[in-house]
Amino acid sequence: MSKLEVFLNNKLLPIASRLQQNKVLAALMEGFIRTSPITLGIAFITIIGxxxxxxxxxxxxxxGIYPHVEAITNGATGVFSLYVVYSLAYSYAKQLEANERNSALISLASFIMLMPQSISTTVMKDGQQVTQAIGAxxxxFLGGQGLFIGMITALLMTRLYAFLSKKKMMLKLPESVPPMVTQSLSPVFVVTLIFVLVFILRVLFGFTASGSIFQFFIDVISAPLNSLAASPLSIIFIVELLAILWFFGIHNAVLQGPLGMITMTMIVTNIGAFQKGEKLPFLIPSVIYMGMYAAGFMGFVTFFMIRSKSAKMKQLGKLSFVPSLFNITEPIMFGMPIILNPIFFIPQIFTQLIAGFITWGLTTTILPITLNPTMSLLPWTTPTFVKMPLSGGLNYTILMIICMLIGIMMWYPFIKIADKKEYELELAVEQENKKESKLEHMKDEIQA
Structure with a gap:
């Protein structure tokens, strides 16, 4: 393991450091980190609720308490894309030396302008149910399904605002005008041009069958998966695709349609066969799904972080540990961040893929599984280390441990690399602060 760490430190860390100097990646990482108070702050209520x-x-x-739990959760994670758009645009504007607040507000407004603003609902009219469109x-699209479009919108609108602002298109106001008013009014021409482009983009996607850029993106991503049937290969493919998309900031909610269709087919069919005492038709795909799920368990990642030298990672690990036990991964995904962080590309992309094929091989050879599919109906916050033993007994527990060990072996060296990098940065900042403090002390002595 030590040789692997040395190799990764010498080869991977320099590449990751160069990539992180890219303004877009730097803005993405800072933007996600800025949203971590929201994901961490809501975790306790989500777990209890x-x-x-x-x-x-x-x-x-x-x-009557549960609707309020949902309201609080939706107020944080249900509209999470709004926070990401604002935070990311703000961070990117800082990288481009543009006005941060203007960039963030323009990006947020553009994001909402692109969004469908009516939904169909059923109402009673003259004693009959009729479908009616209402403004909403x-x-x-404000949550996980709109996250990727929100990221693209924030980056593009901020870049466009910064570019146009430097082209002498800003409104000139007398110096007697207060700075706050000047900052608000001077970009009026630039903002008008940006919103015209947003309008054109909205109209163009409105002519598509999807009706909006949001639905178009979902349709393009999920279309190839809609025809998949539940099989070992399709489950490995879909879960691996989720891991890849999640690394690039595309939330799992984008694929909830095809994934939900496949998993519910497996669950319902297996439960029906189980109740009749028949062989489970989707036993192997179900086991592979949970095996990959166990390999993606983030509890051990937060445990490694708690034992880190870096103060940032140690504190984030402590805050994320309990949520991770209950399958709430957003605090660590956005807080570290893991999303778009070159250091974590290999474990995020390959861990579950390896676990999927190993699970498939073990289950069909030396480790047969007897599954109780009714346990699949347990709430999504049920810890993996509780759900799998209840679902399949000893053999399933052994499989879970094997898959978690795969995750540990994949993540540990990369957590160590990230810890080393963060610790060195913290030491450098500490040394710089000491120098500044020493200089200030010397100045005070000279003045005295």
Missing amino acids: NFPIPAWIEFLTKI LKLD
Whole structure:
């Protein structure tokens, strides 16, 4: 392991450092880190509100508390794309030396302008149910499904604003005008031009079958998967695709349609066969899915972070540990960040892929699994180390441990590399602060 760490430090770290100097990547990393208070702050309420005991959720619903839990969760993660757009545009504008607040507000406005602003609903009219369009923003596009479009919008609009601002298109105001007013009014021509381009883009995508850039993106990504049937290869392909897209900031919600269709087909069919005492038709795909899920368990990643030398990683690990146990990964994905971080490309992309094929091989040879598919209906916050033993007993537990060990072996050296890099940066900042403090002390002595 030490030889691997040395190799990765000598070969990977310099490449990752050069990539992180890129203004877009630097802005993405800073923008995601700035959103971490939201994902960390909501984690406790999400865990309590979705605690993996069905009777608890039923109790909260009965006493009228659960809708408020959902409201708080939606206020954070349900509109998370809004926070990412603002934060990312702000960070990128700083890299480009443009006005941060103007860039962030323009990007946020452009994002909402591109979004569908009506939804269909069923209402009663003259005693009959009729479909009617009402003015509203779809929460899906404000959350995970709109995240990637939000990132692109923030980067492009900020870059365009910075470019046009330097082309002497800003409105000149007298020096007597207060700076706050000048900053607000001077970019009026630039902003008008940007919004005209946004209007054209919205109209063009409105002529497509999808109707909007958001739905167009989802259709393009999910279309090839809609025809897939549940099989070992299709499950490996889809879960691996999720890992790849997640690295590039495309939330799993984008594929919830085809993935949900396949997984629910497996669950319902398996439960029906289980109740009849028949062989489970989708046993192997279901086991592979959970094996890959176990390899992607982030609890051990946060555990390694807690034991880091870097103060940043240690603190983030402590804050993310409990949420990660309950499958809430956003704090670490955005807080580290893992998304678009070159250091974590290999473990994020290859861990679950390796686990998928190993699970397939073990399950069909030396480690047969007897599965209780009704356990698949447990809430999504049920910890993996609880769900898998309950679902398949000893052999399933052994498989879970093997898959988690694969995850540990894949992530550990890269966490060490990231820790080393962060620790060196913190030492450099500490030394710089000491020098500045010493200079200030010397100045005070001279003045005295």
